[in-house]
Ligand SMILES: Nc1nc2c(ncn2[C@@H]2O[C@H](COP(=O)(O)OP(=O)(O)OP(=O)(O)O)[C@@H](O)[C@H]2O)c(=O)[nH]1
């Protein structure tokens with residue numbers, strides 16, 4: 001009864017945090033009810049602004065996010081935080097280890113913090129984070145902050161769902177410049193060199209600047225490099241200002257709409273692919289005809305492309 005997805009959604013939308021927590025667990029588990037949940041949630045979305053924080057382990061992302069929440073809360077906006085850690089087995093909203101720092105906001109009713117671990121399905125993590133952000137949006141959070149560790153493919157996917165992506169680099173990243181060239185460049189709207197109290201910070205700033213200079217692509221938005229000392233909240237106002245500037249740029253240039261349109265297109269394609277797989281391809285590969293073709297392929301009497309063509313062009317009822 002109480003676990004009926006639409007009732008849970010109604011309850012979460014009226015501010016019940018436990019209901020929201022249960023919904024996020026279902027989202028994380030990719031439970032069968034997720035479609036129903038997201039369909040109930042979607043009409044209430046569209047108001048939140050999504051900011052992604054990504055960067056290597058220990059760069060200071062959690063500390064920065066925590067401080068940014070403090071800055072944002074002075075203007076009384078509500079904030080949802082999703083801390084995604086593909087390497088962590090901890091999930092279920094566990095506030096563990098470094099997440100302890102976010103505890104000071106844990107009793108603030110306008111702040112909702114949730115961590116998500118891999119649970120062995122990396123690909124699904126970006127989808128789960130996206131769905132959780134939709135839920136936060138529907139719950140009325142005006143800002144959703146998503147923290148992701150690392151700079152690999154899955155993190156890029158998570159960055160793709162953000163309106164503004166902040167790449168956090170620690171000083172002394174050395175070969176990290178290579179990492180910047182290989183992909184980060186494309187996703188960073190704002191660079192942060194955190195731990196500016198470290199003597200290597202200036203070198204990090206000039207390294208990033210060099211990489212930005214080498215980029216010949218014309219960009220309307222020049223990615224700023226912000227120095228911060230997250231542990232003493234230095235540079236946080238500057239970072240917040242840059243984020244708002246970027247938001248202003250996105251809104252005025254029409255880029256926000258373009259980004260969100262591309263995002264929803266990816267989302268729809270992903271859902272459609274899955275439905276095609278489940279409804280169309282899966283049943284066909286469970287047929288006797290498919291078994292026969294598998295044997296033919298095994299005996300090299302049919303090639304795999306021909307078999308695939310056959311499955312794709314099967315008529316219903318065969
Ligand atoms: N000196 C100094 N230390 C910092 C600064 N910001 C964060 N730290 C410290 O760096 C360590 C890592 O900070 P986190 O905020 O956990 O970094 P993170 O990027 O979230 O780490 P992961 O989530 O594990 O990738 C902690 O011990 C922080 O106290 C800073 O500006 N200066």
Ligand SMILES: [Mg+2]
Pocket residue numbers: 061062063098147
């Ligand atoms: Mg962290």
